[in-house]
Amino acid sequence: MSDRPAPTTPGVLPVLHGLALRDLRVLRRDWAEFLTRTLMQPLLFIFVFAFVFPRIGQTVGAGVAGDAGFATVLVPGLVAIAVLFQGITAIALPLSTELGDTREIEDRVMAPVHVNVVAVEKVLFAATQAIVAGLVVLPILLLVPDTPVRLGAGDPLLALLVIPGAALLSGAIGLALGVTVAPRQIGLMFSVVILPLTFLGAVYYPWAALDAIPWLRTLVLVNPLVYVSEGLRAVLTPDVPTMSPWVIVTVLYGYTGVLLAYALRGFARRTLS
Amino acid sequence: MSDLPLSLRHVVKRFPGTPPVTAVAGIDLDVTHGEILGLLGPNGAGKSTTIGIITTRVRPTEGAVTVFGVDAVADPATVKGTLGVVQQANTLDRRLTLWENLYYHCRYFGLGRGAARRRSDELLDRFRLADRRDALPPQISGGMAQRLQIARAVAHDPALLLLDEPTAGLDPQSRIALWELVTELRADGMTVLVSTHYMEEADALCDRVAIIDHGRILVVDTPDALKRDHGDGVVIDVGLTAPADAAVRAAVADVPGVRVVDDLPATGHDGTTQAGLRLSAASTEGTVGTLVAAVTPHATLRDLRVHETTLESVFIALTGRDLRE
Structure with a gap:
């Protein structure tokens, strides 16, 4: 052993790379689980609302969709759910365990970098997974509906801002939940956090359609999923009216910044004393 | 500034609370090159907190900690690069095989792909785990898990190895096998700080023993000198x-x-x-x-x-x- 060179500090990037390789290995081992949790909810939704309902003569969403058709409104919303869900589950579930009973995070906390690097790697990796999830879900959502989905090409610059912003936001939410929620509270987290986010996230209707219920239209502005749904709508279906794209982008990154600051403090509190 | 493997000066750690708990109440300790130093004391004496401070994971309330001359509070990243750490609990990555636990650990410390592979193979052989290389941590015995934790801790060739109660809960045979491993690592030039509440362990394994109680080090010396001077x-x-x-x-x-x-x-x-x-x-x-x-x-x-x-x-x-x- 003495013939090997003395250890040196490798710097942030090689360590970040090593941490990402580990997460990639675990993801490859669990790829079936990844696909299932990505696809199941959006697929069931689009199947019931955009395939079954039109066939059985059940109308839903007729008022909100205008000319575009309900399926057109639904597709960006369901991609938004896939992105947000993926980011959250990719971090929050495993991290909650790793910080809790098993203390598995210890070995990575001892890597020769600031502990924030370990947390940021989690967010970057989850954000990448979130984008992959969106890309996997989108084509499938286009195949299922019985009514046409009118996709368009939004502003490419907007796409370059919205997509990473949405992905990073989902990772930041995941990290914030992972450092806050104990493993045994994960089930509760779904009822208290995830379900309200999903149902009140401008997924099934554009935010503008809430004009009819002004208090709700204001209240849901705290929901980060609103900006992900509206942002993807502005990118994928520009014909459907959305809130101002620049408001969307500003809030996506602003929310990410605030949640990340909170989550990094929490991560340090859970790993250092 | 000293370039000793480890130097603690007037280190104090108080945890806030009502009342605040003083886990470490002013420790001075020098660990010299190539020695195995034992931190011997009962549960709650402050051993784990002291090791936590050295690993940069616990911030001292007062005092200075240097590892090879580098300040552990000011520059934790560099200090962590020179440390190998075995925690008291089993912290193996349960999602990775035994081989992968070593391989990715090497990658966290910046080793390239080829070097990390070779090192992982070599360590599995050396620590007699090669036949379980594809097992997952929950599938192996406590003794094997502890060997793997030590293998992982030394995988990036740290100059200072910290072992926090490494044999707690192990059967006597596994315990003796671990002492042999640690002695071999020292022979390779590694400096070792080991905490324990087993006096036989301190006696058999350590060049010097620091006796710690209520967050203070009472005395530091070779086991023989301690027995001669204090145990007559x-x-x-x-x-x-x-x-x-x-x-x-x-x-x-x-x-x-x-x-x-x-x-x-x-x-x-x-x-x-x-x-x-x-x-x-x-x-x-x-x-x-x-x-x-x-x-x-x-x-x-x-x-x-x-x-x-x-x-x-x-x-x-x-x-x-x-x-x-």
């Missing part, structure tokens, strides 16, 4: 049927060569309740008979136990308590 003579536990009263104490104190250390702890090693006195004496020769004769008029003697000179009797002589209390 024997410790005699006088078991009585009732707590010792003033008359018994006076009678015992009059026996030549005997010093009353303390009352016996209310609960013995085996969990039974006990009463009586703990004494120290130069030797048992001529003492035991006199002692029995002195006690008998004042109290009913239940038993009499003599502890030969060990690090445990050194600990008792220094603190009046034994390690397992």
Whole structure:
């Protein structure tokens, strides 16, 4: 052993790379689980609302969709759910365990970098997974509906801002939940956090359609999923009216910044004393 | 500035709370190149907190910690690069195989793909885990898990290895096998700090032992010197049927060569309740008979136990308590 060179500090990037390789290995081992949790909810939704309902003569969403058709409104919303869900589950579930009973995070906390690097790697990796999830879900959502989905090409610059912003936001939410929620509270987290986010996230209707219920239209502005749904709508279906794209982008990154600051403090509190 | 593997100066750690808990109450300690230094003390003495401070995971309230001259508070990243750490709990990555636990650890420390592969293969062989390379951590025994934790800790060739209670919960054979491994690592030039509450472990494994109690280091020396200087003579536990009263104490104190250390702890090693006195004496020769004769008029003697000179009797002589209390 003495013939090997003395250890040196490798710097942030090689360590970040090593941490990402580990997460990639675990993801490859669990790829079936990844696909299932990505696809199941959006697929069931689009199947019931955009395939079954039109066939059985059940109308839903007729008022909100205008000319575009309900399926057109639904597709960006369901991609938004896939992105947000993926980011959250990719971090929050495993991290909650790793910080809790098993203390598995210890070995990575001892890597020769600031502990924030370990947390940021989690967010970057989850954000990448979130984008992959969106890309996997989108084509499938286009195949299922019985009514046409009118996709368009939004502003490419907007796409370059919205997509990473949405992905990073989902990772930041995941990290914030992972450092806050104990493993045994994960089930509760779904009822208290995830379900309200999903149902009140401008997924099934554009935010503008809430004009009819002004208090709700204001209240849901705290929901980060609103900006992900509206942002993807502005990118994928520009014909459907959305809130101002620049408001969307500003809030996506602003929310990410605030949640990340909170989550990094929490991560340090859970790993250092 | 010292470039010793490890130097602690007046290190204090108070955890906030009501009341605040002082886990480390002012520790000075130097660890020199290539030695195995044992931190010996009972549970709650401050061993894990001290190791946590060295690993940069616990921030000291006061004092300075340097690892090879690098300040652990100011530059934790560099310090972590020179440390190998085995935590008290099993912290193996349960989602990775044994081989992958080593491989990705190497990658966290910046080793390239080829070097990390070779190193992982080599370590699995050396730590006799090669035939379980594709198993997951929950599928292996406690002894194997602990070997893997040590293999992982040394995978990036740290200059200072920290072991926090490495043999707690292991069977005697695994324990001895681990001592051999650690001794081999030292022979390769690694410096080792090991915390333990097993005095046999400190005696068998360590070049020097620091005895720690209530967050303070009472004494640091080689096991032989400690036994010579602090454990000369024997410790005699006088078991009585009732707590010792003033008359018994006076009678015992009059026996030549005997010093009353303390009352016996209310609960013995085996969990039974006990009463009586703990004494120290130069030797048992001529003492035991006199002692029995002195006690008998004042109290009913239940038993009499003599502890030969060990690090445990050194600990008792220094603190009046034994390690397992």
